[in-house]
Amino acid sequence: MIYMSEVSKVYSNGSVALADITVDIQKGEFVFIVGPSGAGKSTFIKLILREELPTSGRLVVNGRNVVEMLSKDVPYLRRGLGIVFQDYRLLPNKTVYDNVAFAMQVVEAPHREMQKRVHNVLDLVGLRHKVRTYPSELSGGEQQRVAIARAIVNNPVIVIADEPTGNLDPDTSWEIMKVFDTVNKAGTTIIMATHDKTVVDALRKRVIAIENGRIVRDQVKGVYGYED
Numbered sequence: 001m002i003y004m005s006e007v008s009k010v011y012s013n014g015s016v017a018l019a020d021i022t023v024d025i026q027k028g029e030f031v032f033i034v035g036p037s038g039a040g041k042s043t044f045i046k047l048i049l050r051e052e053l054p055t056s057g058r059l060v061v062n063g064r065n066v067v068e069m070l071s072k073d074v075p076y077l078r079r080g081l082g083i084v085f086q087d088y089r090l091l092p093n094k095t096v097y098d099n100v101a102f103a104m105q106v107v108e109a110p111h112r113e114m115q116k117r118v119h120n121v122l123d124l125v126g127l128r129h130k131v132r133t134y135p136s137e138l139s140g141g142e143q144q145r146v147a148i149a150r151a152i153v154n155n156p157v158i159v160i161a162d163e164p165t166g167n168l169d170p171d172t173s174w175e176i177m178k179v180f181d182t183v184n185k186a187g188t189t190i191i192m193a194t195h196d197k198t199v200v201d202a203l204r205k206r207v208i209a210i211e212n213g214r215i216v217r218d219q220v221k222g223v224y225g226y227e228d
């Protein structure tokens with residue numbers, strides 16, 4: 001699903017964000033990316049999304065060679081990827097329904113199919129009753145559930161989440177993690193960068209630890225491994 005071979009990323013200011021990363025993530029896996037601030041976690045995610053290109057190395061995402069990909073093919077890559085951010089990034093002037101539907105309009109889905117699918121994913125995240133609500137009228141946890149609904153509405157093969165529980169209290173974080181677990185059990189690969197020790201230690205999923213741009217640990221039923 002995701003294959004990196006000897007991938008390095010040096011930003012134009014000379015900052016070495018990733019060095020010699022080799023990793024293989026299979027379909028259906030749930031992977032936590034952990035490590036200290038500045039270790040390279042966000043850069044790892046940006047390479048998968050092709051927001052940044054590796055300086056060297058090979059990178060294949062969902063069967064596509066990301067390094068040699070033409071710019072015009074990037075939207076096809078991104079259609080197979082769902083993305084969830086720490087700060088939700090919902091459109092404030094659109095309802096819950098429209099925030100989720102918008103992701104399907106972009107790919108020109110037929111109207112009926114869209115309605116059905118949007119209601120289905122809002123059911124899955126437990127927010128069917130909030131379809132007409134605006135983001136400002138929702139709690140942080142509810143906003144994040146809308147963001148997850150939006151990320152999965154087009155049936156992506158991989159969902160990538162960058163600190164999705166970073167702004168949430170522990171109880172709400174658990175609810176969000178349950179939603180991710182349900183999405184994963186339905187077969188979607190999940191890659192999540194996080195500083196949430198409680199969540200990582202409780203779920204015992206694969207843990208990849210990055211420090212100074214290098215993978216220092218890759219555990220099958222891993223733990224967070226840091227004190228913060």
Ligand SMILES: Nc1ncnc2c1ncn2[C@@H]1O[C@H](COP(=O)(O)OP(=O)(O)OP(=O)(O)O)[C@@H](O)[C@H]1O
Nearest residue numbers: 011013015016017036037038039040041042043044
């Ligand atoms: N656009 C950029 N230009 C130059 N250097 C960058 C850029 N983005 C990140 N870096 C540097 O690359 C290194 C890795 O940063 P990255 O954001 O990937 O770390 P991180 O593990 O996600 O950190 P955090 O947990 O704080 O989000 C850091 O030294 C950072 O300063």
